[in-house]
Amino acid sequence: MRDIHVTKVVIKKPYEIVWKWLSDPLTYPNIYPFWLSEIKEVGDNLYEGTGPYGEYKFTLEINQKLGSINLKIGNESSRTRLFQLDDENTVVIHLAVRWKDMKNHLSWFFYKRGVNKDFKNAKKIIEKCK
Structure with missing residues (x-):
């Protein structure tokens, strides 16, 4: 089983709009409901x-010029990168690495599935915004 999972979506919105949503953790319960329901x-x-799966503490490190959004969540590092495809489309790539404490293959499978669902949900929400 691969210990690296890549999620990729093309969001039909300009880079600045996608950046605003994905770089602000206060939007995460709305766009990433598989992961978070509340945040402060x-x-x-x-x-x-x-x-749905617990409590999380994390730190945020962002760089808009590089399109990088890094979250440090316990033993996990979440890495998301944004790339301007053209004036109206932004590519979002998320890299997840299975952390050492996640020994259960079924948990890893459902984790990856949840990440994919969250990014599809984020795409849907962001594309609807004006």
Whole structure:
């Protein structure tokens, strides 16, 4: 079983709009419901959230010029990259690496499936916004 999972979507919106949504963790319960249902900022780039599978604390590191959104969630590093395809389309690539504590293959399978669902949901929501 591969320990790396890549999710890719093309969002039919300009880079700036996609960036605004994906770089703001306060939007995550709306666009990533598989992961989070509630979130609050508790410090400088420090967030706490709850979701269907537990509680999370994470830090945020972003660089708009490079299109990078990195989250450090316990032992996991979540990496998302945005690329402007043209004036009206943005490519979003998310890289997940299976962390050492996740020994159960079934959990990893459902995790990957949830990540894919969340990015499809984010695409749908962002494309509907004006």
